[in-house]
Amino acid sequence: TLERTTDAVRFHIKPDLTSADRELLSTHRALLLDMIKVNRWQRPVQFTLACPPFVTTGIDDYLQLAGLTRRLVPFMAKATGRFIDVELLISLLVDQTNFRFLPTVRDQDIPRISNILNNYRVLFLLVSDTLTQCGRQNRRSSIQ
Numbered sequence: 001t002l003e004r005t006t007d008a009v010r011f012h013i014k015p016d017l018t019s020a021d022r023e024l025l026s027t028h029r030a031l032l033l034d035m036i037k038v039n040r041w042q043r044p045v046q047f048t049l050a051c052p053p054f055v056t057t058g059i060d061d062y063l064q065l066a067g068l069t070r071r072l073v074p075f076m077a078k079a080t081g082r083f084i085d086v087e088l089l090i091s092l093l094v095d096q097t098n099f100r101f102l103p104t105v106r107d108q109d110i111p112r113i114s115n116i117l118n119n120y121r122v123l124f125l126l127v128s129d130t131l132t133q134c135g136r137q138n139r140r141s142s143i144q
């Protein structure tokens with residue numbers, strides 16, 4: 001369990017390995033805890049969208065979608081309705097320089113890039129849906 005001293009953020013990372021008489025943390029879970037502890041909320045901790053869900057088990061409620069990453073935040077992002085950093089995502093989606101190589105990707109067989117392009121599509125849909133749910137359809141038109 002880790003705590004943030006000011007707002008008392010607690011993460012409970014359950015052991016995921018067992019031996020004959022005890023439970024242990026796997027390497028990736030031990031690294032996750034150490035990374036959070038060492039950073040002490042002074043630097044951002046972010047996970048790519050391609051990061052497997054088992055890596056962030058135990059901190060999922062504190063992850064906010066921020067661009068093409070999920071950022072660790074000191075509040076329960078899902079419970080407070082701030083699961084998505086909408087303004088950051090809008091700025092990402094409307095900046096045409098982020099898409100300047102799209103014709104190259106479309107015309108060439110670059111399999112790894114295809115997954116990243118799909119992430120943009122998912123981000124667009126999430127932002128659009130979030131803006132609609134918040135009654136901000138006029139803001140939604142700025143990304144279409």
